[in-house]
Each structure stands twice: as structure tokens, then as C-alpha cells.
Amino acid sequence: MPQIRFVIRLAYAPAFFVGYLWFAVTLAHKGAPLWALPILLGSALAVSFVAERLAPYEKAWNRSHGDRGRDLMHAVVNEVSIALSVLALPLVSGLIPNFGLWPTGWPLWGQLTVAILVADFGITLAHYVSHRIPALWPLHAVHHSVERMYGFNGLLKHPLHQAIELAAGTAPLVLLGMPQDVAWLVAFAVAIQLILQHSNVDMKIGPLAYVWAVAPAHRHHHLASPIDGDVNFGLFTSLWDHLLGTFRSGSDTPKAGQIGVSGRPDYPRDYLRQLAEPFRRDV
Template sequence: MDELFGLSRFLLTLLIFVPIERLFAARPQKIFRRGLLTDMAFQFVNGWMIMIGVIAVVAMAIVINRSVLPLAVKQAIDGLPYLVQAVLVILIGDLGVYWTHRILHVVPAMWQIHAVHHAVEELDWLAAVHQHPLDVIFMKAGSLFPLFALGFSTEAIGTYILVYSWQAYLVHANVRLNYGLLRYVLVSPEFHHWHHSSEKEARDKNFAGMISFYDWLFGSVYLPKGQKPKTFGVDNPMPSNYLALLVYPFIAWASNKKTTPNRARDERPTRCAD
């Protein structure tokens, strides 16, 4: 039950990231910033909905593994050492994250879901959980389905899930970290903060979750030297409370709201009252 609602993880990340953000802040920001209570609602309520979706995704992947995947492929993967499997799992999993994330941006109907995450205007570690459950499930389908379908070990997949979870908190955290040449390989907080920027040049860039090389490879990187993103969020008015954000995509679909996936308007993001 504790794992479902994420209480232990919340307390642990709180103890780790709050002091780090105080010591190495990328920009001045209060601990009790705007939207904090909404993000806590995402943290403690989303779990059971995401769990149901992930179970369905994994179940379908296991069916594919047992009924479709050639025996030779199964044996080849089973024969790989744990460390080799772990590296392959991270590479394959993050490639899935990259493309599902990119789809969430370029397909208008999917953007209505993902816009909930981009509605955050003050980034810190807890902004990582500010996601619609359908958003999380779709991205986990992109990353976990191929891993379970190919039959990688539970230890290797578990390692990937653990690393990715902590990476998600880190890249949203309000911290300054210089990755040096590693920025061409790994996603840093700076790299992902540009993804959340509302500035026109940065929009729909930096989709990778862990391996920034994918953005360099597919031409979607934006990491200007010596600059920092100034504003975050989306252009169209967004709700600010949890329940309103949950129903936002459905209302947008029903009203056929034409919010373009590249958020082409230049004005600063606005929010609507609930």
C-alpha cells in the first residue's frame, strides 16, 4: 500500500532533493512554490491508475514473448550477462521513451494529455510527477513493452526502472550541474529544463529521458551554450488543481480545442482559474 501511494519514495526524495536544490539552485525559487499542493496530489493519487495501465501493458508484452518471439531470440537474450542486459535495456527503454515522448508532442490529440505535464511553470524535483496518468502509461508502454516482449530479465528491467525513476526527479530538479562532454550522451537537468521552456526556439526539443544522444541523432536537440531557459509552461490557459487537470484532455477533445502541438504563440504562458 505504501509503494502504491509512493509515501516512502516521496519522503526519501524530499530529504535528498530539497537540500540539493537549496545548495545548488539553478534559479531562485521558494520551496513552497506555486502548484506544490497539486504536484503532491499527483504524487499520492496517480499510483493506482498507473499501476492498472502498466499491468495491462506488461501482460500483453508477456503474451507476445511467449507466443510470437522466436525461441532463438529468447535463448540469445537469456544467455546475456546481467550487465550486458542492463545496458541494452536502458538503451532500448530510452529509445522507446524518446519516440513516445515525441508522439505526445507532435500528435495534437496526444498533446492534450502531455500538456498537463508542461503546465508546470516552476520546475523542481516534484514536477517530475506532474503527469496525467494516461501520459505515464503511454510512455511506459513505449519503454517497458519491448523489454518484456523481448524477455529481458526482471533484474535488468528492474534496474532500468529504478535508474529512470531517479533520473526523472533529477532532470526536473532546480539544480545546476555541468555535464561537460557527457551532455552529448546523458540527459542533464539543463537539457531537460530546455524541453520545458516556453521560449519559441526550445519548443518540441530534447525528448530523451536518459540518453541525450538520441536527440542529437534524430535532430531534436536544443542546448545553447551559455544560456538558460527563462520561462516554463504552455501558452493556452490550463487548470491549476489536480481534478481539473485530470479531466482537461477529455474536455479539450470534446470541445475539439485546437491547441497546436508546437505551442506556436509567443506570449508568456497563462493559467486559468478553476
């Protein structure tokens, strides 16, 4: 068992990310039906749960906090909304003229890489301003209300805030002329990355922690502190955090009882109340 733990800590993050994106690109090349990606995402969540139990960062976070049903609702609603957005892409592309600059002649891997880097900028910027603009913070606070960090947390967002991030990340891609098959792949890549960002696996990624925005860096962001947690906004990379001066690293990442919405120990825990919380006048 110690040997298995050691291998998971070192290999889990890169193997998970590259492996699942390889599967997704391979399915796209083979013209697989659309329902193949949700099945692949379901298997990724299952692998995440197993890895979290074999090599946990914080054992207490593997135990339910009465949040499983709520988290499932968030995940289903948000992933379905993303799928509908991708399905609507041809209509949106028909209404909004694009510059025709998309590198359609490139291999699918190259196109996906471009899409990831462009989406990373837009979503990171939307995330950053959500901590700066008072009108956006209540929507984003739903995501910060989690009391433990595990793979499913990345899919927990208020639908309106997810729509804001989705628009910020995909608008430049639509203007460039991104095709629908690449849109499906980048949506899948975002889900895989969010699972890794919030994973409870005690992953050891060495120097990659300074450029790859997975759990070792992102846990700092969930500290229940308006100052110490106001860091590491990146989705895929930490590039923009370095430029914004908001990057933080180190071993003092939060443990059980140290995450959540600062000053709000009473933050609602059930799904419907979380949807309504941003619109309460007394908040």
C-alpha cells in the same frame, strides 16, 4: 558553504544516478522485499530537495507555487500505476509471446543497461510524437503546465500519457523477454532520471551535457515556446535528439517566468482539473 555548493554542482548528478542505481541493484541481488524500492525512491526525493536548496539553479523555483499537494497527487498516482504495471508483467508476458532474446546470463548491471537503452528509445519516440500529433499534445501538456522546475516535476504527468510512454518503452522489452526483477529496476531508473531531468540543482556536467539528458539539456524543453521548447526529447540520453536534429545546448536555459504551456497562462493548476483539461472541447 561555497565549497559545498561547488562540490554539489560537480558531483551531484553522477553520484545521484550511479549511487541510487547501485543501491537498487544491490537490494535486488540480496532479494530485498518490494517495499524497499519505494523507500529508496523517497530518500532520493529527500536528497534532491536538500541539494536544490544548497546549490539552486533558480532560487525562486525552491518556493512553493501552491503546487505541492497537486504534485504529490501526480507522483503517488503515477508511481502506483507503474508499480501495478510491473506486478502485471508475468500476466502480460503469458499473453504475449516473446522472442526469448533477453540476455539472462548477463550480470544484473548489464541487463539493466540494456533495458535503459531500449526504454530510452521507446519513451523518447513517444515524447517526440506527443509534440507532433494534435491528439496527444493535450495529454502531454499537463506535464508542461509546471511553473517551476524541481525534482518532483518529473513525476507529474497525465496518467493516460504516462500509459502511452510506458507502453512505448516497455513493449520492446516484453517482446525480448525481460524478467520482472529487471522491470522493477528499470522503473526505478526512470524515476531517478526524471528527478535529475527536472532538478533545480545548478549541476555542471561538462561534455556529458551533450549525451546525458539531465537538467542542463532538459530545461530547454520546458521553455514556454512552441519553437524554442520543441527540443531535447530524450529521457536517458540525447542520442535520438542528435539523430532527429532536435538537440539544443547552451547557457540560455529558462529562468523563472519562462516555462509553461505556450499561450495558456490560464492552464488549470489543481490536480482534478488537470486530469479533465485534455478533454475539454474548447481547448
